[in-house]
Amino acid sequence: xxxxxxxxxxxxxxxxxxxxxxxxxxxxxxxxxxxxxxxxxxxxxxxxxxxxxxxxxxxxxxxxxxxxxxxxxxxxxxxxxxxxxxxxxxxxxxxxxxxxxxxxxxxxxxxxxxxxxxxxxxxxxxxxxxxxxxxxxxxxxxxxxxxxxxxxxxxxxxxxxxxxxxxxxxxxxxxxxxxxxxxxxxxxxxxxxxxxxxxxxxxxxxxxxxxxxxxxxxxxxxxxxxxxxxxxxxxxxxxxxxxxxxxxxxxxxxxxxxxxxxxxxxxxxxxxxxxxxxxxxxxxxxxxxxxxxxxxxxxxxxxxxxxxxxxxxxxxxxxxxxxxxxxxxxxxxxxxxxxxxxxx
Numbered sequence: 001x002x003x004x005x006x007x008x009x010x011x012x013x014x015x016x017x018x019x020x021x022x023x024x025x026x027x028x029x030x031x032x033x034x035x036x037x038x039x040x041x042x043x044x045x046x047x048x049x050x051x052x053x054x055x056x057x058x059x060x061x062x063x064x065x066x067x068x069x070x071x072x073x074x075x076x077x078x079x080x081x082x083x084x085x086x087x088x089x090x091x092x093x094x095x096x097x098x099x100x101x102x103x104x105x106x107x108x109x110x111x112x113x114x115x116x117x118x119x120x121x122x123x124x125x126x127x128x129x130x131x132x133x134x135x136x137x138x139x140x141x142x143x144x145x146x147x148x149x150x151x152x153x154x155x156x157x158x159x160x161x162x163x164x165x166x167x168x169x170x171x172x173x174x175x176x177x178x179x180x181x182x183x184x185x186x187x188x189x190x191x192x193x194x195x196x197x198x199x200x201x202x203x204x205x206x207x208x209x210x211x212x213x214x215x216x217x218x219x220x221x222x223x224x225x226x227x228x229x230x231x232x233x234x235x236x237x238x239x240x241x242x243x244x245x246x247x248x249x250x251x252x253x254x255x256x257x258x259x260x261x262x263x264x265x266x267x268x269x270x271x272x273x274x275x276x277x278x279x280x281x282x283x284x285x286x287x288x289x290x291x292x293x294x295x296x297x298x299x300x301x302x303x304x305x306x307x308x309x310x311x312x313x314x315x316x317x318x319x320x321x322x323x324x325x326x327x328x329x330x331x332x333x334x335x336x337x338x339x340x341x342x343x344x
Contacts, residue, residue: 011036013043015083020099020112027055028135029062030097030114034073034083044076044084050097050116052135068097068138069129071118074153086205087123087151091195094207098157106163108179110134115157115167116141126152126169130180144174144183146253150192154209154224160217166241168211168222173241175220185252186241191228198225199232206233255290255297263288265324267316275342277311277324287311287340289324302340309338320344 017031030052034043051065074084074093081092095116102111112131117124118141127141144167145152155169165176167183171193174183198205211222219241226236254263254276263278272294280288285308289300311326322342327335 016094016096018096018099020101022101022112022134023103023110025056025058026134027059028099028101028112029053029055030068030099032095032097034095036082041079042076042082043073044079044081045119046073047071048073048095050095050114050129052097052099052114054135066136066138068114068131068135069116069118069127069141071095071116072120074117074119074124080203084119086153086195089195090203091198091205092207093117093124093153096155098155100157100159100165102159102163102165102179104159104161104163108163111163111179113157113159113165113180114138115155117153117155117169124151124153126155126167128157128165128167128176128180128183142180142183144169145185154207156210156222158211158213158220160213160220161215162217164213164217164220166211166213166220168209168220168224170209171224171226171236173211173220173222175241188222188238188241189224189226189228189236193225193227193233194230195227197227197230197232206235208235252292252297255299261288263290264311264326265313267314267322269316269319269322273316273319275314275316275322275324277314277326279310279326284308285310285329287324287326287338289340300342311338311340 014033020028032048034048036043050069052068053065054063076085080090086093098115100113102108112135114129117126126144129138129141131138152169157167165180167174171189173188174185176183195205196202206225209224223237225233227233261280263276266276268274274292276290278288280286287309289302290297291300308329311324314324316322324340326338328338
């Protein structure tokens with residue numbers, strides 16, 4: 001057995017390819033290359049290279065491969081998933097550098113995009129790399145969410161007739177209208193699925209995902225694996241995410257992502273002035289107030305007593321008159337009403 005391992009590892013593995021055709025007929029092929037390690041015997045947890053080759057003569061000859069991104073594969077601590085496991089499961093995860101080309105007449109015409117994921121050290125994060133040079137050079141990949149409290153996996157990408165970049169993953173979607181610079185995040189399933197309810201005892205949920213734009217480029221349809229029935233994975237298709245004509249939920253990260261905080265109420269003065277209140281647990285619970293300026297949330301400092309405090313509701317009359325209510329606990333463990341006002 002030892003001699004066999006000496007012969008097999010380390011070894012280079014090419015896997016997970018995709019293909020796209022440009023408006024000029026150029027053909028692009030992408031794939032992942034990893035090196036299987038000897039400690040576990042697979043590529044899980046290793047650094048992988050995402051490669052791209054181009055043909056301008058209908059596939060007769062191909063360019064020398066270029067690196068479109070370097071990523072880290074999800075860990076596989078027990079050696080169950082050759083290319084890495086979805087964390088806390090034994091579900092395999094693929095790493096397909098999914099390609100899309102902007103064939104529109106818009107500002108970003110000709111852009112080539114590639115969606116993939118990378119392991120951050122704590123979670124799987126979907127990202128998109130962009131080439132404005134026909135695939136010969138690539139920019140730094142952009143994460144499709146500003147925060148990733150949960151694992152993002154099985155991404156897919158397509159570009160609309162108007163140049164919108166649509167990326168879906170389990171089970172969310174994002175749409176970029178600025179050439180892949182930013183990606184507002186939208187939920188496409190009513191609830192998250194439990195990977196262990198896959199019908200195979202938690203060993204295989206599948207990796208059958210994808211998305212496509214409608215002919216007018218106004219709605220993105222997606223497909224994903226779904227176990228909301230509580231027993232088995234089902235292939236779901238739908239979403240039909242509008243590009244502005246139909247309201248949709250947009251997931252926005254709070255200012256204190258990663259803490260054990262809780263927001264209990266929200267009120268809006270305008271699209272550029274929104275208030276949220278709650279509690280920030282710790283040694284002593286303290287009130288938490290955040291304000292939205294149209295772009296991001298920020299924490300607003302507020303005075304607190306020595307006991308625990310919690311804000312449960314907020315009302316905004318105008319930009320200079322905002323009220324929050326809740327309760328406070330003094331040092332004698334006595335509860336009392338708490339009212340705070342932002343004014344003047």
